[in-house]
Amino acid sequence: MGAGKSTIGRLLSQELGLEFFDSDREIEARAGTNIPWIFDVEGEAGFRQREEAVIDELTRLDNIVLATGGGAVKREANRQHLQSRGLVVYLQTSIEQQLERTAKDRNRPLLQTENPRAVLEALIAERDPLYRSCCDLVVKTDRRRPRGVVNDIIRFSRRQQPL
Numbered sequence: 410m411g412a413g414k415s416t417i418g419r420l421l422s423q424e425l426g427l428e429f430f431d432s433d434r435e436i437e438a439r440a441g442t443n444i445p446w447i448f449d450v451e452g453e454a455g456f457r458q459r460e461e462a463v464i465d466e467l468t469r470l471d472n473i474v475l476a477t478g479g480g481a482v483k484r485e486a487n488r489q490h491l492q493s494r495g496l497v498v499y500l501q502t503s504i505e506q507q508l509e510r511t512a513k514d515r516n517r518p519l520l521q522t523e524n525p526r527a528v529l530e531a532l533i534a535e536r537d538p539l540y541r542s543c544c545d546l547v548v549k550t551d552r553r554r555p556r557g558v559v560n561d562i563i564r565f566s567r568r569q570q571p572l
């Protein structure tokens with residue numbers, strides 16, 4: 410959360426002339442409501458079910474850029490679908506940057522707590538190995554301009570799949 414997935418994903422899609430999807434927004438559009446409501450009514454488990462279905466569907470599409478939710482890597486099915494169907498980039502950032510970017514965002518139920526720093530620390534300890542296990546590239550986004558990050562991703566992808 411707060412690593413810049415949506416901003417960088419959208420910019421990357423524009424640079425490459427590809428369609429952009431954000432799995433969180435797609436889940437909300439299909440449910441006709443927002444993520445906090447889904448967490449309230451269906452719990453995290455209900456949200457993860459919806460997330461898995463959306464990621465399975467979107468990763469079957471060719472020539473798109475997909476930004477996933479930060480917790481998508483928790484499910485093995487998601488890790489497998491992402492890894493086997495696309496080029497996966499892990500945007501890595503510091504807790505400070507995550508706190509700054511998510512401070513005023515009420516749309517992240519897991520961070521609506523007294524101590525978001527402790528939550529973020531616990532999440533990254535659990536998730537960092539999962540991100541690394543299914544990604545092709547790790548890019549640090551701390552204090553970097555989105556365009557520089559996007560250029561790194563494009564350079565890497567061209568090396569993988571020369572035109």
Ligand code: SKM
Pocket residue numbers: 410433444477478479480481516517518519
């Ligand atoms: O997918 C949303 C949701 O708030 C859960 C989440 C997470 O588990 O890190 C991140 C958001 O993108």
